[in-house]
Amino acid sequence: MTPARSLLWVSAAFILLASLAPSHSNPRPIASAQHSSYAEIRAVYDRWKKAFEARDLDGIMALYAPGDAVVAYDIVPPLQYRGYAAYRQDYQSFLAQYVGAIRVEYRDLRILSSGDLGVINALERITGRLKSGERSDLWLRATSVMRKIDGKWLIVHDHISLPADLATGKAVFDLKP
């Protein structure tokens, strides 16, 4: 389902909810809260895109929860990065491979949210020039989990990956959605 169609379904569900509600209750604040959570969660990914494209490490890391809250499974080893400091180091190494701006594109992005928990998943294309001079163009899978902490959505879990070909043992770099 495309994001546009998902949104349509969500909207339809709200209209249905509103029409079913007894007259003494008012479901609109709940619907509005949900709508605003979606927009806020989406805005985190938009801010991430902007910061990542500019290779702005501080801008990227401002979107992550501090201390031990972050557990990240990244494209590259080790299996996991535990905590803000370890993940920042990983980002720094990743960004250092590129020269100049990076371009990010999302496809099939989906947002789920309830209360103070949000999940966003998307296919993510990262294009840029490596230090070696080579042009890199990768489609990745990205899942991020966010918590609303003191009124602000912060990422507490990332899972970023490429599929692997189990027969050849190779990561598959040339897939397109």
Place this chain on the structure above:
Amino acid sequence: MTPARSLLWVSAAFILLASLAPSHSNPRPIASAQHSSYAEIRAVYDRWKKAFEARDLDGIMALYAPGDAVVAYDIVPPLQYRGYAAYRQDYQSFLAQYVGAIRVEYRDLRILSSGDLGVINALERITGRLKSGERSDLWLRATSVMRKIDGKWLIVHDHISLPADLATGKAVFDLKP
């Protein structure tokens, strides 16, 4: 943070909440609901483990939301599996590579939950014998997102992966946590 320590923190947070609450309100039902969500979400992974170890495809698929709700990023291509039927086919191909029982072990498992949304992430070790006769022993990263639909937690998103070595282009199969 180990799951045991996380649980301790969660418990501490509940006790704090309870002590801060004004005397006319009763926060315990919320705390209990949260506790029971954690247990229910954990139970889905335990059922998944049992079904997967027995290579019971129907048992595995009973844990997934029907129709278009599931979007899965698996170890193997393509980039994504959209919908129950496509993901079932993927599971069938994966299980067909093995002979006899498979063994699953979780490490550093974490559960997040709010309302009708739950997230579980863990390192997952899958051990078994392949049809080729070779013994396979893999540590993977697993993230699953669940929705409580009609009182039942069902998985709507999976992200399962191995890290890749960007220098060699190989998926990294021999990592240990």
